[in-house]
Amino acid sequence: MARVLSGLLLTLVLAVLVVPLCLYAGPPVLAALARDHPQRELVVPSHEEAPAVLSSGSGEFPAPAGPGAPLPDAEELAARLDAELEVSGSGEFHGAVVDALTGEVLYDLDGGAAATPASSLKVLTAAAALSVLGSDTRFETSVYAGNTPETVVLTGGGDVLLGSGEAEEDAVVGHAGLQTLAERTAVALAGREVSGTVSILVDDTLFTGEALSPAWNEEDIEAGEAAAVYPLAINSAWAVEGQQSGARVEDAALTAGEAFAAALETAAAGYGFEVDPEVTRGTAGDGADRLASVSSAPVAEQVRQMLLASDNYLAETLGRMTALAEGGEGSFDGAAAAVESAVSGLGVDTSGMVLADVSGLGSGTEITALQLARTVNAALTSADNSVRDLPYSLPVAGLSGTLASRFTDAAFTDSSADKETPVAGLVRAKTGTLLAATSLTGFVTDADGRLLSFAFVANGLEGNTVQAREAVDAAAAALAGCGCG
Numbered sequence: 309m310a311r312v313l314s315g316l317l318l319t320l321v322l323a324v325l326v327v328p329l330c331l332y333a334g335p336p337v338l339a340a341l342a343r344d345h346p347q348r349e350l351v352v353p354s355h356e357e358a359p360a361v362l363s364s365g366s367g368e369f370p371a372p373a374g375p376g377a378p379l380p381d382a383e384e385l386a387a388r389l390d391a392e393l394e395v396s397g398s399g400e401f402h403g404a405v406v407d408a409l410t411g412e413v414l415y416d417l418d419g420g421a422a423a424t425p426a427s428s429l430k431v432l433t434a435a436a437a438l439s440v441l442g443s444d445t446r447f448e449t450s451v452y453a454g455n456t457p458e459t460v461v462l463t464g465g466g467d468v469l470l471g472s473g474e475a476e477e478d479a480v481v482g483h484a485g486l487q488t489l490a491e492r493t494a495v496a497l498a499g500r501e502v503s504g505t506v507s508i509l510v511d512d513t514l515f516t517g518e519a520l521s522p523a524w525n526e527e528d529i530e531a532g533e534a535a536a537v538y539p540l541a542i543n544s545a546w547a548v549e550g551q552q553s554g555a556r557v558e559d560a561a562l563t564a565g566e567a568f569a570a571a572l573e574t575a576a577a578g579y580g581f582e583v584d585p586e587v588t589r590g591t592a593g594d595g596a597d598r599l600a601s602v603s604s605a606p607v608a609e610q611v612r613q614m615l616l617a618s619d620n621y622l623a624e625t626l627g628r629m630t631a632l633a634e635g636g637e638g639s640f641d642g643a644a645a646a647v648e649s650a651v652s653g654l655g656v657d658t659s660g661m662v663l664a665d666v667s668g669l670g671s672g673t674e675i676t677a678l679q680l681a682r683t684v685n686a687a688l689t690s691a692d693n694s695v696r697d698l699p700y701s702l703p704v705a706g707l708s709g710t711l712a713s714r715f716t717d718a719a720f721t722d723s724s725a726d727k728e729t730p731v732a733g734l735v736r737a738k739t740g741t742l743l744a745a746t747s748l749t750g751f752v753t754d755a756d757g758r759l760l761s762f763a764f765v766a767n768g769l770e771g772n773t774v775q776a777r778e779a780v781d782a783a784a785a786a787l788a789g790c791g792c793g
Contacts, residue, residue, distance in 0.1 A: 377754075377756045377757035377758045377793065378756050378758070378793020379407060379410075379412075379414070379758060379793055380405075380414055380754060380756070380758060380760075380790050380792045380793055381792050381793065382414055382415065384790075384792040385405065385414055385415050385787075385790060385792055386415055386417075388786045388787075388790060388792070389403060389405070389415055389417070389783050389786060389787065390417065391786075392779055392782040392783040392785075392786050393417060393764065393766075393779055393780070393783050394779065395766065395769075395772055395775045395776045395779050396772065396775065397769075397770065397771065397772040397775075398768055398769060398770040398772065399766050399767065399768045399769040399770070399772060399776055400418070400766070400767055400768050401417060401418070401764065401765070401766050401776075401779070401780075402417060402418045402419055402421060402423045402676070402677040402763075402764070402765040402766075402767070403415060403416070403417035403418075403419055403677050403762070403763065403764045403765070403783065404416055404417070404419035404676075404677040404678040404680070404681040404682075404762065404763050405681065405760055405761070405762045405787065406678075406681045406682060406684075406685045406760065406761045406762070407758065407759075407760060408685055408688050408689060408751070408758075408759040408760060408761060409758075409759065411682075411685065413678065414760070415762075416678070417677075418677075419676060419677040419678040419681075419763075420676050420678050421676060422660060422662075422674035422675065422676060423674070423675065423676060423677060423745075423765045423767050424671075424673060424674070424742065424744075424745045424765075424767050425668055425673065425675050425680060425740055425745075425747050425749070425763075425765055426668045426740030426741055426742045426745045426746065426747050427618045427620075427667070427668040427669075427738065427739060427740035427741070427747075428668060428680055428738050428739070428740035428747040428748070428749040428763065428765070429663070429665075429666065429667065429668030429673060429675065429740070430614060430615060430618065430623050430666075430667060430668060430738055430740075431615075431680060431683055431684060431698070431702075431738050431749050432647050432648075432651050432663075432666070432675075432680075432683055433614070433623050433626055433627050433630075433647050433666045433667070434611045434614065434615055434626075434698050434701065435650065435651055435654060435683050435686070435687055435695060435698055436627070436630050436646060436647040436649075436650035436651055436666075437607055437610075437611055437626040437627070437629070437630050438607065438608065438611060438687075438692075438694045438695050438697055438698055439650050439653065439654060439690075439692060439694060439695050440630045440633050440634055440646070440650050441607045441626075441629060441630060441633055441694075442607065442694045443606060443607055443608035443693065443694040443697050444606050444607070444608070444694075445606065445607045446603040446604045446605070446606055446607070447465045447466035447467040447603070447604040447629065448465040448467070448601045448602070448603050448604075449462070449463070449464060449465050449467050449470060449484055449486075449489060449540055449601065449602050449603075449604075450462075450463045450465060450598050450599075450600070450601040451463070451489060451492075451493045451496075451598070451599045451600045451601070452511075452592035452596040452597065452598050452599060453500075453592065453596050453597045453598075453599055454507070454509060454590070454592060454593075454596070455592075455593055457500065457502050458502060458504050458505060458506050458507060458581075459506070459507045459508075459509065460493060460497070460506060460507075460508055460509070460572075460599065461508075461509045461510075461511050461590060461591060461592040461596070462508060462509070462510050462511065462540070462564070462565050462568050463511040463514075463540075463592065464510075464511065464512050464514055464538060464539030464540030464561060464564075465514065465539060465540070466514065466539050466540075466604075466625060466628070466629045466632075467484055467539075467540060467602075467603075467604035468538070468539070468540065468541035468544050468545065468560065468621060468622060468625045469481045469482070469483065469484075469541075469543065469544060469604060469605065469610065469613070469622070470482070470484050470485070470486055470540060470541065470542045470543070470564060470604075471483075471484070471485045471486065471542065471543070471549070472485070472486050472487065472542055472549060472567040472571065473485050473486070473487045474487050474488050475487075475488040475489075475602055479605070480605040480609045480610065480612075480613045481543055481544075481550075481552075481613065482543070483603075483604055483605035483609075484602035484603055484604050484605075485602065486542070486564065486567050486568045486571050486602075487571040487574070487575070488602055489568065489571070489600055489601070489602045490568060490571035490572040490574070490575040491571075491575045492599075492600035492601075492602075493572060493575070493599050493600040494572060494575035494576050494579050495600075496599035496600055497576075497579065497581060497599070498579040498580070498581075502580075502581050503580050503581050504581060504582070505581065505582045505583065505584050506572070506576070506581050506582070506583050506584065507584045507586075508565060508568065508569050508572070508583070508584065508587050509587070509588060509589060509590030509591070509592075510540075510561050510562060510564070510565035510587055510588070510589050510590070511589070511590065511591045511592065512538045512539055512540060512561040512589065513591060514539035514632070514638055515537060515538060515539045515628055515638040515639065516637055516638055516639050516642075517637065517638075517639030517640060517641065517642075518639070518640060519536035519537050519538065520534075520535075520536050520537075521534070521624075521640050521664070521665050521669075521670050523640075523664035523665055523669075523670025523671055523672050523673075524665070524669055524670050525671070528669060532546065532547075532553065532554050532555045532556045533620055533669055534556070534620045534621060534624070534667070534669055535556035535557065535558065535560065535621060536558060536559065536560065537560075537621065537624045537625060537628070538559075538560045538561035539561070539625070539628075539638070540560070540561055540564045541557075541560035541561070541563070541564055541621070542560070542563065542564050542567060544556075544619050544621040544622050545557050545560035545563075545621050552617050552619065556621070561589075562587055562589070565587035566585070566587050568587075569583055569584070569585050569587050570585070573585070607626070607694075608694065608697045608701070610622065610626065611626065611697065611698070611701055612697075612701035614626060615701050615702055615703065615709065615738055616701075616703055616708060616709030616710070617709065617710075618709070618710050618738075618739065618740075620667035620668075620669045621667075623666055623667035623668075624640075624643065624665065624666060624667050626666075627643030627644070627646065627647055627665075627666035627667075628642065628643045630643065630646045630647065630650065631643050631645065631646035634646050634649070634650075640665060643665075643666045644663035644664070644665065644666055647663060647666050648661055648663060651679075651683055651686075654683070654686040654687075654690065654695065655682075655686055656679055656682045656683050656686055657679070657682070658679065660674065660676070661674065661675050661676075661679060662674040662675075663675075668740055668742075669742075677763040677764065677765050678763070680747075680749045680763035680765070681749065681761045681762050681763040682761070683749075684698075684699065684749060684750060684751050684761040684762075684763070685751075685761040687699050688751060688759065688761060699736065699750075699751055700736075702736040702737055702738055702750050702751075703736065703737065703738065703739065704733060704735075704736050705718075705731055705732050705733060705734060705735035705736070705737070705784075706718075706730075706731070706732025706733060707732060707733055710738075710739040711735070711737065711739060714739075714781055715731045715732045715735060715781060715784075715785065716732055718730070718731035718732070718781065718782070718785040719731060719785075720755070720785060720786070720788060720789025729755075729789070731784075731785040731788050731789070734752055734753070734788045735750060735752050735784045735785070735787075735788055736750045736751055736752070737749055737750025737751070737762075737784065738750060740765075741773065741777065742773075743769075743773065744767065744768060744769045744770065744773070745765070745766060745767050745768075745769060745773075746765075746766050746769065746773055746776045746777045746780060747763065747764065747765040747766070747780065748762075748763070748764050748780040748781065748783075748784055749762070749763040749764075750762065750784070752784065752787055752788045753788075754787060754788060754789070754790045754791070754792075755788070755789050755790060755791035756790070756791050756792075756793045758793065760787060762783075762784065762787055764779075764780040764783050764784065765780075766779065766780060
């Protein structure tokens with residue numbers, strides 16, 4: 309009976325949750341919610357929470373506020389947010405809050421001035437990748453026949469989330485496995501009656517230009533925040549497979565090639581050939597036969613991985629793949645141009661925007677808080693099924709990704725219910741932190757039921773980055789608790 313009641317509660321909660329966004333964004337959002345979104349956390353604002361137990365009454369839930377919810381009073385909202393966006397010492401804050409239904413700017417704290425967004429920039433990269441590539445696109449890692457029967461060419465197709473073992477169908481990192489690719493390759497080589505020692509070349513020519521961005525500083529590279537970008541890598545080039553932090557390998561392409569060579573040596577047992585462990589770069593000839601391939605997780609799942617882990621390497625790769633899909637170059641400049649163009653195509657005014665990279669790690673990026681907030685708003689209300697995956701891919705306050713350990717103690721007073729309501733689970737946003745900058749960009753349904761997108765950015769920090777981060781969190785909490793219509 310307990311399981312039946314729990315299942316019924318979950319069904320009722322999900323039924324209630326789909327209503328507010330449908331009312332705000334209309335049929336496009338309803339279509340998006342009807343799609344299958346694996347592992348998606350749903351935001352449950354306080355006014356939409358299910359009861360702890362089922363009552364003996366009709367069981368009906370009160371109708372959510374929807375578009376009838378009052379618009380926050382701009383003066384009261386400004387007073388609440390201004391009070392939070394302060395920090396002792398150096399630094400200046402930028403902020404913007406946009407109403408999802410009308411697109412009206414409800415709060416503007418120097419929101420049109422250029423700022424350094426840090427990893428909040430990944431919101432734009434995610435929007436661009438989803439709009440250009442589409443949610444369901446996959447990247448292929450292939451093996452082609454070389455110029456001799458005993459040569460094969462491992463060719464990168466943009467999947468930097470490879471695993472060294474068997475392909476894991478339900479995984480994002482390791483969805484395509486090099487051991488699986490090696491086994492398919494071994495079968496193909498046996499069918500060609502290849503014998504002797506097989507040599508492996510790695511083709512990483514899909515990406516062009518510099519592999520390391522001149523906008524990145526050496527300390528960040530040494531700390532593993534980034535590495536030379538190639539169109540194939542195991543686990544985003546992190547040195548320890550299965551770990552999404554720490555050092556990264558210097559040459560992800562050759563490292564993947566060496567792992568493939570070891571896997572092919574294992575797979576070759578009983579097929580009559582051996583494998584040379586020395587791997588070098590090279591390309592297959594025109595019209596070469598493809599012997600085997602494996603496919604990545606869909607772009608939507610890769611975007612979610614990028615946002616949850618704030619993975620700079622994956623962000624730069626998705627930017628390059630977006631550029632290539634648009635006919636541009638798979639380079640830093642090509643990615644930056646493609647992201648800006650795609651975001652502009654979503655209706656965001658990109659005037660004055662300067663992108664030094666597409667991960668937010670480099671210095672020189674100039675973007676406004678209003679451009680960040682409007683990108684989220686564009687995704688919330690887009691008619692494109694793929695773009696609407698973006699809001700639901702953002703970390704959830706106190707629950708997932710880079711927000712898992714934040715907002716855990718934050719709460720606001722729900723005057724209508726005379727109780728303290730936790731903020732955890734209410735805010736969905738992308739974090740951003742550099743030595744002198746911190747940011748938070750996302751969306752929330754306020755206490756009156758109004759859907760709002762926001763961006764808060766602090767720049768010019770000196771030794772007070774933690775305090776500034778607490779300030780942007782407090783501002784988001786105040787926005788969630790705003791019953792100020």
